[in-house]
Amino acid sequence: MSLEQFEEAVALYAVDALEPAEREALESHVRAGCQECRAALKEYQAAAGLLPYALPAEAVPFDLQTHLMRTFQLDFAKSGEPATAPKSLRDRFLNWRGLFGQPAFALAAVLLVLGIGAYAVTLRSQLQNEAAQRREIETVMQNESARLAALQAQISDQEQKLNKIRSEFADSLGTARDTLEAREAELAELRAQFAQQKERGPLNKTQRPGDEMTAFLRGSNIHVVSLSGSDEAKSAGGLLLFDPSSRRAFLYAFNMPPLPAGKTYQLWAILDKPVSAGIFGTEPGNKSRVFIQQLPELSRTKKFAVTVEPEGGRPEPTGPILLSGAA
Amino acid sequence: MIAFIHSGDLLFPVCMKFSSNQSPVTPELLGRVGKGDASAFAALYEQSSSVLFTLALRILTNPDEASELLQDVYIEVWRKAGNFDIKRGSPMAWLITLTRSRAIDRLRASASRGRNLTDSIDDTSAAELPGDSLDPLEIHSKEELRTLVTNAFTDLPVAQQEAIELAFYEGLTHAEIAAKLNKPLGTIKTRIKLGMTKLRYTLRPCWELK
Numbered sequence: 001m002s003l004e005q006f007e008e009a010v011a012l013y014a015v016d017a018l019e020p021a022e023r024e025a026l027e028s029h030v031r032a033g034c035q036e037c038r039a040a041l042k043e044y045q046a047a048a049g050l051l052p053y054a055l056p057a058e059a060v061p062f063d064l065q066t067h068l069m070r071t072f073q074l075d076f077a078k079s080g081e082p083a084t085a086p087k088s089l090r091d092r093f094l095n096w097r098g099l100f101g102q103p104a105f106a107l108a109a110v111l112l113v114l115g116i117g118a119y120a121v122t123l124r125s126q127l128q129n130e131a132a133q134r135r136e137i138e139t140v141m142q143n144e145s146a147r148l149a150a151l152q153a154q155i156s157d158q159e160q161k162l163n164k165i166r167s168e169f170a171d172s173l174g175t176a177r178d179t180l181e182a183r184e185a186e187l188a189e190l191r192a193q194f195a196q197q198k199e200r201g202p203l204n205k206t207q208r209p210g211d212e213m214t215a216f217l218r219g220s221n222i223h224v225v226s227l228s229g230s231d232e233a234k235s236a237g238g239l240l241l242f243d244p245s246s247r248r249a250f251l252y253a254f255n256m257p258p259l260p261a262g263k264t265y266q267l268w269a270i271l272d273k274p275v276s277a278g279i280f281g282t283e284p285g286n287k288s289r290v291f292i293q294q295l296p297e298l299s300r301t302k303k304f305a306v307t308v309e310p311e312g313g314r315p316e317p318t319g320p321i322l323l324s325g326a327a
Numbered sequence: 328m329i330a331f332i333h334s335g336d337l338l339f340p341v342c343m344k345f346s347s348n349q350s351p352v353t354p355e356l357l358g359r360v361g362k363g364d365a366s367a368f369a370a371l372y373e374q375s376s377s378v379l380f381t382l383a384l385r386i387l388t389n390p391d392e393a394s395e396l397l398q399d400v401y402i403e404v405w406r407k408a409g410n411f412d413i414k415r416g417s418p419m420a421w422l423i424t425l426t427r428s429r430a431i432d433r434l435r436a437s438a439s440r441g442r443n444l445t446d447s448i449d450d451t452s453a454a455e456l457p458g459d460s461l462d463p464l465e466i467h468s469k470e471e472l473r474t475l476v477t478n479a480f481t482d483l484p485v486a487q488q489e490a491i492e493l494a495f496y497e498g499l500t501h502a503e504i505a506a507k508l509n510k511p512l513g514t515i516k517t518r519i520k521l522g523m524t525k526l527r528y529t530l531r532p533c534w535e536l537k
Binding site: 008011012014015016017018019043044045046047048049050051052053054055056057058059060061063064065067068071072107108109110111114 | 363365366368369372376377378379380381382384385390394397398401402405417419420423424427431469472473475476477479480481490491494495498499500501502504516519520523524526527530531533
């Protein structure tokens with residue numbers, strides 16, 4: 001090798017990159033006394049020796065220390081144990097004192113202390129973590145308790161609302177029952193009147209005003225349709241008596257809401273489409289009575305209804321339905 | 328061109344002082360270990376285990392293998408530290424050389440390759456040829472040293488870093504590196520030479536001539 005080649009080889013030697021023959025040549029050269037190469041190599045080796053410090057530091061496994069401690073204990077057991085057992089207490093004490101002087105024993109003790117210290121640090125860290133976890137759990141439990149209390153308050157509120165609805169429903173049901181009873185009473189009264197008229201009929205053969213009505217009520221084929229109030233007139237009701245053969249009818253309605261000015265009630269017979277059966281107003285006591293001479297074809301009538309319409313009535317219903325009932 | 332220093336000089340670190348809670352791995356400390364001083368060994372372990380484990384792991388890449396290797400190194404240091412000759416170099420450099428050599432040997436053994444570097448601290452290793460104490464850890468804290476060396480190394484061109492790493496951490500010769508990277512032999516030699524020369528001068532403030 002030339003001097004220049006040695007100079008280059010020195011740098012490669014420091015990181016162990018030379019081939020074996022080159023290594024031997026350089027070592028011989030340095031041993032032969034080349035101070036320049038020796039000095040350069042010293043610095044290159046120093047630089048190479050620092051390379052591991054450029055690596056990201058890795059944590060040393062804890063079990064490495066533990067294993068070393070165990071090895072030194074074994075070392076001590078092999079070299080530090082006396083050949084024969086001590087005979088007296090004093091000998092034993094001296095022997096134990098000797099043990100403390102044993103390097104291996106002392107080293108094992110130091111490593112044990114280091115190990116215990118590391119364990120204590122680990123334990124402390126674990127305790128701190130557990131305390132933090134406990135605090136976190138307590139916080140979560142507090143939050144859950146608050147949520148539970150809020151839910152219970154909501155449930156209580158909903159129960160109160162439900163009770164209120166039940167109470168209102170019971171009131172409505174009571175009112176409906178009362179209305180039904182009132183209608184039944186009205187119906188009974190009407191039937192009684194009808195029966196009286198029927199009885200009186202044969203005795204009164206002279207034609208007086210109202211005889212036409214009387215003759216109608218005497219008919220043997222009178223049909224009765226019960227009319228119920230709609231949402232617009234919940235307490236209203238009515239009865240429609242009709243004779244399919246004569247196509248005459250009598251409407252009696254009660255609890256009818258007062259008619260606004262310029263409005264009238266209109267009775268509809270609903271076949272395929274509504275057909276007007278007449279208009280009427282109200283009497284004192286919110287009652288209505290109307291005698292209808294000519295109903296539409298009753299055999300196909302499915303339903304009767306009463307609506308509020310502009311004065312004079314309309315060919316088709318335009319206002320709200322107040323009464324309705326199936327034929 | 329390498330700038331040579333005068334023969335017979337001892338190189339000493341400069342500038343920074345070691346922090347009070349750290350004791351450097353001095354020849355005296357290693358001497359005490361050699362005499363069976365357990366507290367000295369504990370100090371040596373505390374000061375050196377991090378960098379030695381990092382080095383072993385970098386070479387072997389397996390934490391279990393690195394740990395096992397370091398156990399062997401420390402047991403041997405404990406049993407034979409008395410044989411350490413200060414002329415071989417600084418204790419820390421010696422520990423690094425020993426750890427690297429053993430790790431590379433293990434790497435080669437697992438790859439069924441020959442060429443052992445260091446089998447025992449009793450051997451006179453060629454890697455320890457120059458001798459003389461030169462230990463940056465005598466005055467630099469480990470953190471300062473890490474920063475200094477990391478900056479110096481990462482300042483090198485990537486190709487130079489790669490060539491040096493393949494040699495130092497994977498134990499490849501320049502011919503093997505050239506083959507691995509499919510580059511001419513001269514290119515690899517030049518990369519290592521330039522990189523190491525720059526490191527030598529950049530890291531020189533870590534020591535000075537006595």
